[in-house]
Structure formats: structure tokens, C-alpha cells
Amino acid sequence: xxxxxxxxxxxxxxxxxxxxxxxxxxxxxGKPWAGLACALVIHLAWQLVNLxxxxxxxxxxxxxxAPDVGGVWGEIISQIVRLHRRKRFHKQRFVQLIRQLQRSxxxxxxxxxxxxxxxxxxxxxxxAARLLDLRRTADLGLRIENLLREPEFARYLAVKDYxxxxxxxxxxxxxxxxxxxxxxxxxxxxxxxxxxxxxxMRLEAVRRDFVANASHELRSPLTVISGYLETLSQDPALxxxxxxxxxxxxxxxxxxxxxxxDLLELSRLEETDEVVGGEPLDVPALMSxxxxxxxxxxxxxxxxxxxxxxDAQLIxxxxxxxxxxxxxxxxxxxxxxxxxxxxxxxWVDDEGAHFSVTDTGMGVPVEHIPRLTERFYRxxxxxxxxxxxxxxxxxxxxxVLQRHGAELEVQSVLxxxxxxxxxxxxxxxxxxxxxxxxxx
Amino acid sequence: xxxxxxxxxxxxxxxxDLERVRxxxxxxxxxxxxxxxxxxxxxxxxxxxxxxxxxMDDYQVNNMEVSIDEECSRILATRAPAxxxxxVIVAIIKTITDLERIGDEGEKIGYIASRLxxxxxxxxxxxxxxxxxxxxxxxxxxxxxAFARMDVESALRVAxxxxxxxxxxxxxxxxxxxxxxxxxxxxxxxxxVMWVVRALERIGDHAKNISEYVIYMVHGKDIRxxxxxxxxxxxxxxxxxxxxxKAAES
Numbered sequence: 001x002x003x004x005x006x007x008x009x010x011x012x013x014x015x016x017x018x019x020x021x022x023x024x025x026x027x028x029x030g031k032p033w034a035g036l037a038c039a040l041v042i043h044l045a046w047q048l049v050n051l052x053x054x055x056x057x058x059x060x061x062x063x064x065x066a067p068d069v070g071g072v073w074g075e076i077i078s079q080i081v082r083l084h085r086r087k088r089f090h091k092q093r094f095v096q097l098i099r100q101l102q103r104s105x106x107x108x109x110x111x112x113x114x115x116x117x118x119x120x121x122x123x124x125x126x127x128a129a130r131l132l133d134l135r136r137t138a139d140l141g142l143r144i145e146n147l148l149r150e151p152e153f154a155r156y157l158a159v160k161d162y163x164x165x166x167x168x169x170x171x172x173x174x175x176x177x178x179x180x181x182x183x184x185x186x187x188x189x190x191x192x193x194x195x196x197x198x199x200x201m202r203l204e205a206v207r208r209d210f211v212a213n214a215s216h217e218l219r220s221p222l223t224v225i226s227g228y229l230e231t232l233s234q235d236p237a238l239x240x241x242x243x244x245x246x247x248x249x250x251x252x253x254x255x256x257x258x259x260x261x262d263l264l265e266l267s268r269l270e271e272t273d274e275v276v277g278g279e280p281l282d283v284p285a286l287m288s289x290x291x292x293x294x295x296x297x298x299x300x301x302x303x304x305x306x307x308x309x310x311d312a313q314l315i316x317x318x319x320x321x322x323x324x325x326x327x328x329x330x331x332x333x334x335x336x337x338x339x340x341x342x343x344x345x346x347w348v349d350d351e352g353a354h355f356s357v358t359d360t361g362m363g364v365p366v367e368h369i370p371r372l373t374e375r376f377y378r379x380x381x382x383x384x385x386x387x388x389x390x391x392x393x394x395x396x397x398x399x400v401l402q403r404h405g406a407e408l409e410v411q412s413v414l415x416x417x418x419x420x421x422x423x424x425x426x427x428x429x430x431x432x433x434x435x436x437x438x439x440x
Numbered sequence: 441x442x443x444x445x446x447x448x449x450x451x452x453x454x455x456x457d458l459e460r461v462r463x464x465x466x467x468x469x470x471x472x473x474x475x476x477x478x479x480x481x482x483x484x485x486x487x488x489x490x491x492x493x494x495x496m497d498d499y500q501v502n503n504m505e506v507s508i509d510e511e512c513s514r515i516l517a518t519r520a521p522a523x524x525x526x527x528v529i530v531a532i533i534k535t536i537t538d539l540e541r542i543g544d545e546g547e548k549i550g551y552i553a554s555r556l557x558x559x560x561x562x563x564x565x566x567x568x569x570x571x572x573x574x575x576x577x578x579x580x581x582x583x584x585x586a587f588a589r590m591d592v593e594s595a596l597r598v599a600x601x602x603x604x605x606x607x608x609x610x611x612x613x614x615x616x617x618x619x620x621x622x623x624x625x626x627x628x629x630x631x632x633v634m635w636v637v638r639a640l641e642r643i644g645d646h647a648k649n650i651s652e653y654v655i656y657m658v659h660g661k662d663i664r665x666x667x668x669x670x671x672x673x674x675x676x677x678x679x680x681x682x683x684x685x686k687a688a689e690s
Contacts, residue, residue, distance in 0.1 A: 118459075138589060146463055146588035149470025171477040172581050 007075045014071075018043045111194030115182075119144050119157070119190065131178060131194050144192060153180060167197060177201040212267040215260045222260065226253045255390070262392035265323065266375070269399040280313035280430045281321055283346050283355065290329045290344065300333055301359070303341035310348040313430045314355075316404050324400040327393040328357045328420050334389065335361035340417075353429045356421040364412040372410060373398040397422075404428060454519050458528060461511050462588075465532050465539075468504040469584040472539050475501065475546040476580065476643065480573035483553035483636060484566050491557065494550030501543035505536045527660055531653040535587065538646040538653075542580060545639040545646075552632050559629055568612045569636060575605060576640045579647040586654045592675065595651035600668060605644035612637045 018039045026035015050073045057067055057077070066077050105112055111128030113121060120141050124134055132148060139147065145157060148168075156166040165181035177198045183191040229250040232238060238246065287306040294304050314321065332342045340360035347354055364372065368379045376391040394408075397420075401408050405425050412418035475494055482491035512533050515521065521529055579598050586594040616630045616637075652663050655671070663671045 135589075138591070142588060143459070143463055146466045147585065149466050149473065149584065151467075151471045151474055154467050154470065171473045171577055 004075050007072050011072050015043065113144065113192040115144055115190040115192055117188030128194050131196060208267055208270055211263060215263040219260050222253065222257055226257060229253055259390040259392065262390045262396060266392060266396055266399060269403065278316040279318065280315050281318055283314050284308045284311065286322060286325060287344050287346060290326055293326065294329055294333045294342065297333060299338060301336045301340045301342050302338055305343045307343060307345045310346060311432050312348045312353060313432060314353055314424060315428045315430055320400045324397045325355060327397050331393055332357050332359035332361065335359065348429055352426045353424040354421055356419055358417065358419040360417040363414040363416060363418050365414050369410050369412060457515055458525065461508060461532060464508050465535055466584060466588055468501065468508065468536065468539055472501055472543050472546065473580055475543055476577055479546045479549040479553060482550055483556065484570050486557040486561055488554040488557035491550040491554030495547050498543055498547035501540055505540040508536050509533065527657050531657040534653050535650050538649045542643050542646045545643050548639050549636050552636055556629065556632055572608050572612065572637065572640050576644050579644055583647040583650040586651055590658050592655055592658050595654040596672060598651040599648050602644050602648040605641055609637055609641040
């Protein structure tokens with residue numbers, strides 16, 4: 001039998017005993033009912049005393065020294081004590097868990113700041129305090145943008161596109177760069193991740209400088225070599241056996257000049273990542289120039305069309321846009337057989353302006369499309385070299401478009417052709433004056 | 441019941457307005473800080489394009505000042521703030537004036553930097569200017585931090601630092617005079633350098649002003665034209681009195 005059940009039986013037995021005892025004593029004195037009442041009052045008083053002790057004990061929360069009462073009351077008290085112990089055990093486990101979590105986030109090599117919906121600081125770890133110069137308790141509740149005042153960060157918050165981190169350069173630190181990223185989560189809360197990217201930025205700068213300097217240094221000797229090769233190839237006294245090798249050398253020297261020119265252009269484009277302003281450009285005129293260029297090639301597709309669906313102008317940097325578009329058209333011409341066709345198209349809709357080049361060439365396998373704009377990326381080893389490309393054309397296109405806030409879209413079906421489309425945002429489009437006056 | 445709710449609603453909206461203006465002021469401060477940093481970098485590295493871009497971008501600072509000014513007038517007119525809130529608005533109106541002046545001085549430095557970039561650079565590569573520039577940039581940064589945190593201690597520290605800037609200014613001035621006497625051909629450049637140093641010294645003054653507005657905002661004490669020692673003593677007395685009142689209350 002369980003102790004609790006035993007206690008209840010005992011209590012019931014005791015009540016029965018009290019009743020019988022009261023009746024017996026009362027019967028001795030000839031008043032059994034008064035005896036019973038007296039016994040019940042005594043029993044009730046005893047229960048009240050126990051109730052009072054229980055309440056007093058709970059009120060004072062002295063769980064350690066529980067009153068020593070037997071029976072049902074003792075059972076109740078021991079149940080309460082057990083409940084309390086279990087609660088305390090769970091609480092300790094939670095506290096430990098929270099401490100562990102806090103310790104692990106505090107030890108993260110990156111800064112972490114928790115922000116609420118108003119972007120007020122709720123919590124941050126040690127690294128965040130060090131990188132952002134935050135103060136332990138004093139800065140809780142302050143808005144993050146009040147302390148991180150760099151205009152780039154303000155712009156990042158205003159645009160609300162948190163898919164990529166933003167790199168800021170704090171004005172107080174020497175040559176220090178911080179990468180910041182906001183990660184929204186839960187109920188309007190935000191996590192701000194901070195990391196020190198000074199080293200990466202410096203390495204990147206060193207790499208850029210190296211490429212630019214190396215290309216520059218290579219250009220002068222190459223010019224001399226090309227010059228001599230050109231003279232040599234036109235020399236009538238040149239030995240017949242050497243004719244072939246010299247022509248090939250000349251061709252390769254030209255190709256190398258092309259690569260260096262493209263490398264220099266790329267490093268120039270990389271210097272500034274900002275969107276350039278620029279003048280309104282006459283795209284249809286540019287397209288007819290590009291068409292003539294293609295037709296002037298020794299080997300060109302029979303059918304080259306320029307389809308102009310809008311006379312809107314594009315606001316941008318003329319040499320850059322020209323270079324990007326001509327790279328696209330060049331590519332199309334290179335990979336399309338003489339029987340094929342190329343179509344350029346220029347149109348404007350609600351989303352912005354679009355320039356596309358469609359060819360009926362060999363196409364690009366789908367798995368290669370995402371990597372096409374990487375430098376020197378080749379779909380297959382033979383392709384680019386055979387056609388004399390530098391392998392940098394699409395990288396240049398990508399950079400120019402990035403600088404103009406535009407995007408490159410590639411669609412391709414293997415064996416039947418590709419379409420390269422440039423999507424320009426609406427603020428880069430200028431409707432021509434003539435059209436405005438004609439409609440107005 | 442209804443009126444209580446309404447006033448609560450109004451005060452919350454008012455707080456939001458105030459917070460937004462404060463954030464705008466600090467955003468303007470961040471832009472000014474960056475302008476100053478760019479201007480000094482342009483001068484030290486002889487980057488004329490950067491210097492020109494600083495001079496070109498100054499109009500943005502002016503636009504921000506006008507927009508914040510309008511917002512403050514609107515708040516004054518529609519909400520009629522009192523006590524601490526009124527002090528915040530007054531301090532903001534004054535702060536943006538100083539920030540705008542810092543922007544102007546930065547524009548001046550950027551302009552001179554783009555001109556000096558074409559000239560021969562001195563052997564020390566403007567080491568003094570670099571040092572002074574860093575001190576002054578930090579002052580502006582700390583003053584704005586104090587503004588964001590309502591931190592009187594830091595504000596006082598900024599105000600104290602202004603003396604250092606003044607001393608540095610004197611030292612560079614003497615040095616420039618020596619150079620000019622030694623070799624009169626450097627006079628033109630030395631004069632330009634003096635303009636820059638003068639601008640930096642003025643920026644230090646403006647940063648000091650901003651930190652004074654922070655003290656005004658928090659304690660309601662106008663400490664302009666008062667010696668720093670007096671200010672500190674008074675603030676300490678005020679703090680002691682305040683804590684005494686609190687102790688008596690509790």
C-alpha cells in the first residue's frame with residue numbers, strides 16, 4: 001500500500017475513533033451528542049492548527065525546515081517539497097543553458113548585436129563591443145544608427161536590402177574596414193553581424209594593384225615585339241619557311257595585347273564600385289555602329305539585325321557602355337556560323353530599359369551560365385582560344401553593368417543559340433525631348 | 441480615461457518625432473565626419489579628385505541642415521515642448537549649425553587639398569596636419585557619441601581636449617613661420633597649410649560647442665564662456681544634490 005493511501009486510511013480511522021470516543025465518553029455522562037460535538041470540535045481545532053502551520057510554512061518559504069506533522073498533512077508537505085525541488089532543478093538547468101549560450105556567443109570571433117524593431121541595442125557580445133566601440137551597459141537601448149553613423153551604413157539601412165553585407169570604413173580607425181550585415185529574425189528583431197575585414201580589403205587592394213601594374217609593365221615590351229613582328233611579316237625578303245611562324249607569332253602577340261588591354265580596363269572598372277553618372281546616350285546610333293563593326297569582320301553571320309523598339313536614351317558612361325555592348329555583339333559574332341543570324345534589340349518597359357543580343361550560335365550548357373562572367377572562365381578549353389578571345393569580355397560586361405546598376409541575364413539552348421540581355425533600371429532611362437513635345 | 445490614453449498617444453508620437461530628429465542629426469554628423477576624414481586624407485595623400493569630391497558634396501550637408509531645421513520648427517510649432525524636450529530641440533538646432541560649419545571647413549580643406557596636390561609636397565608629408573587632423577576628427581566623433589549617449593563625462597572630456605588643439609595650432613603656426621623665413625619660396629604653400637590648420641582649429645571649436653550643448657541638454661546648464669573647472673565643480677555639486685534628493689525621497 002502506498003504511504004499516501006495509508007495516510008488517508010489512517011486519517012479516516014482516526015476520525016472514526018474520535019467520533020466513537022466522543023460518543024462513548026458522552027454516553028458515560030448521559031449526553032452522547034454533546035460528547036460527539038466536543039470530540040468533533042477538538043478534531044477541527046487540530047486540523048486548523050495543522051492548516052495554520054502549513055500556511056505559515058508556505059508564507060515564509062522556509063522549504064528547508066518543513067514542519068514535522070504526520071498523516072495527510074505530512075504527505076501534502078512532502079509533495080510540495082518534492083515539487084519545489086523539481087522546479088529548482090529545472091531552473092538551474094535553464095540558467096546553465098543560458099549561461100552556456102551567452103558564453104559561446106560572447107566567445108564568437110565575430111561581433112553580434114541584437115536589435116529590436118526600432119533598431120535599439122538589446123544585447124551585444126564582447127567582440128561587437130570591441131569592434132564598434134560599444135559600452136557594456138550604458139549603450140543598451142540606444143539606436144544603433146546613432147552610434148554607427150557612417151553614411152554607407154545609413155544607406156544600407158534605408159535601402160533595407162540585407163542580402164549582402166555592407167563594408168564601412170570607420171573614420172577613427174587607421175585603415176580599418178568593418179563588414180556589417182543585418183539579419184532580421186523573429187518578431188521584427190534584427191541581428192547585426194560585425195566582422196573585421198581590414199585584412200581582406202588590404203589583400204584585395206594589393207591584388208588589384210598587382211594586376212594593374214603587371215599589365216601596365218607587360219604592355220611596353222609587347223608593343224615593341226608586335227612592332228618588329230609587323231615589320232618582319234611584311235618584309236618580302238623573309239624566308240618562306242618563316243612566313244607561317246611569323247604570322248602566327250603576330251596573331252598571338254595581338255591576342256596578348258587584347259588580353260592586357262582588357263585586364264587594364266577591368267582593373268580601372270574595379271577601382272570604383274560606385275554608379276557613374278553620365279550623359280544621355282543614343283543607343284540606336286550605337287547599335288548601327290556595332291552592326292557595321294560586325295559586318296566589317298572577315299567572317300561574319302549573314303544576317304545581322306538591329307531592332308529598335310524605343311527611342312529612349314540611356315544615361316551612362318559612353319565608352320563603358322560601348323565596350324560592354326560591343327563585347328556582347330562580338331561574342332555573338334564569334335560563336336555564330338556564317339549561316340546564322342544575330343539580332344540586337346533595344347526596348348523600354350515599366351521595369352526599365354533592356355538591350356539584348358540574340359544569336360543562333362552553338363549556345364552554352366546551362367551549368368556553365370552562372371560562371372560565364374568569371375575571368376578567363378572557359379566553357380571548354382578549345383573555344384575561347386580558337387576564336388582569339390581574351391576570356392575577359394563578359395567580366396567587363398558584368399562590371400560595367402554593375403556600375404550602372406544594371407543586371408546581365410543569360411538564356412541559352414545548347415546547339416540553337418543564346419540571348420544576353422542587359423536590364424537597366426528606370427532612373428537610367430531618359431525619354432527623348434522630341435517624343436515629349438509630340439505627345440504633349 | 442480617454443484623455444489619459446490620448447495624451448499617452450500624443451507623447452509617444454512626440455517621442456518618436458524627437459528620436460527621429462535626433463537620428464537625423466547624428467546621420468548628418470556621420471556624413472560630416474566622413475567628409476572631414478576624406479578631406480584630410482586627400483590632403484595627406486595628395487589626392488586631388490578626392491579633395492574635389494569633398495568640396496562638391498558639401499551641398500548635401502547644407503540640405504540636411506535645412507531639412508532638420510524645418511522639422512525642429514514644425515515640432516516647436518505643433519507640439520510646444522517644455523523642459524527637457526525643449527532643451528533637446530534647442531540643442532539640436534544649435535548642433536546642426538555647428539555641424540554645417542564643420543562641413544564648410546571640411547569643404548575648404550578639400551578645396552585646398554586639391555590645389556596643393558598639384559604642388560610639390562613637403563618632406564614631412566604634412567605630419568603635423570595628420571596628427572592634428574586625427575585629434576580633431578576624434579573630437580568630432582566623441583562629441584557626437586556623447587550626443588548619442590547623452591554622456592556628460594565624455595562631453596567634458598571633448599571640451600577639455602580643445603586646449604590641446606589650440607596649443608598644437610600655435611606650434612604649427614610657429615613652425616610655418618620658421619619655414620617661410622628660411623625659404624621664401626615655400627610661402628605660398630605654407631599659407632595654404634595655415635588655412636588648413638586654421639580650419640582644423642575651428643572644427644575643434646565647433647566640436648567643443650557640440651559637447652557643450654550635450655551638457656546643456658542633460659543638465660540644463662549653459663556652460664558657454666565659463667571656465668571648465670567651474671563647470672566641473674558645479675556639475676559635481678549638482679549631481680551630489682540630485683543624489684541627496686533621491687536619498688531623501690527613498
